[in-house]
Amino acid sequence: MKNLLQNIPDQLPEELFETLIKNKNIHIERIVSKGHSSPKGGWYDQDQNEWVLVLKGAARLAFEDGSEVSMGSGDSLEIPAHVKHKVVWTDPEEETVWVGVHYM
């Protein structure tokens, strides 16, 4: 058993990506952000679909069509493959803990 709200490093110079499950069909990861956003100018353009869930914290995602979505605790979102998106803001005051499920 693994608690996703615990075992968070005191310092997070970079966003923390941690694989929980990975096989040929699926990749589940925990992501911990604290004030991080996607690398400047970079869009995520993924070959797999992604389902994301915010366990705690707060974040804002942007999409190539100009729309933005604010996410908080319990919010989940489906991002189809090749829908370009980026994280434009995460709460700098507390850790934002995400689960990302990548699937074909």
Next chain:
Amino acid sequence: MKNLLQNIPDQLPEELFETLIKNKNIHIERIVSKGHSSPKGGWYDQDQNEWVLVLKGAARLAFEDGSEVSMGSGDSLEIPAHVKHKVVWTDPEEETVWVGVHYM
């Protein structure tokens, strides 16, 4: 966007299972329990692997080998296909909200 901690019915005569994502490789569901446990005498014996996460609440799982696991907020667990298990207890005082990811 869907918040998994909201839109919970006031009354839960049965455990609530709700599909969030489903295709040939993956099935993601939200489960809401309140004092429910698995049907008496029944073990879950699943053809797919399952990864479970407790978003809030508390639960206890039992396995055919006699072991038990208590889960609370943030706890995640991988249950391989055909590992027989059941939910022996969930908190009767508050909703337990789970995410289950079934995958091959």
